[in-house]
Amino acid sequence: MSIIAEDSTVIVKTRELCAQIASDPVFLSLQENVERFLSDDAARLQYQSVHERGEELHQKQHAGIQLGAQEIREFETAREALFENEIARDFFVAREQLEKLQKEISKYVGMTLELGRVPTADELADSGGGCCSEGGCGCSH
Numbered sequence: 001m002s003i004i005a006e007d008s009t010v011i012v013k014t015r016e017l018c019a020q021i022a023s024d025p026v027f028l029s030l031q032e033n034v035e036r037f038l039s040d041d042a043a044r045l046q047y048q049s050v051h052e053r054g055e056e057l058h059q060k061q062h063a064g065i066q067l068g069a070q071e072i073r074e075f076e077t078a079r080e081a082l083f084e085n086e087i088a089r090d091f092f093v094a095r096e097q098l099e100k101l102q103k104e105i106s107k108y109v110g111m112t113l114e115l116g117r118v119p120t121a122d123e124l125a126d127s128g129g130g131c132c133s134e135g136g137c138g139c140s141h
């Protein structure tokens with residue numbers, strides 16, 4: 001039998017983990033905050049406007065164009081207003097927490113596949129952020 005067959009122990013346990021995550025009250029609350037943001041047109045438009053303006057300013061800066069004090073102030077004011085929006089703020093927190101959860105689970109699974117056993121808490125803490133922390137991926141980080 002293949003380790004990735006639908007009825008293999010690994011896949012069955014993976015589905016159990018997924019079911020546990022999907023039913024966790026904290027996860028459900030985070031998902032609710034994401035959905036609330038996605039269904040709120042005003043919050044999404046506010047986010048999109050700030051994001052696009054930030055990209056424009058970044059492009060100008062990257063092109064060597066000096067940013068004016070007024071445009072920086074306007075961007076910062078719009079960004080502060082975005083973070084004052086409870087729906088947007090809750091979305092950012094939820095997105096960050098969900099990304100952390102995904103990274104943590106990936107770290108556990110990745111290290112298990114590398115080590116051939118469940119990693120210890122110390123090994124997980126020492127791992128940093130994957131291959132780059134060990135210089136193994138060839139990146140320049």
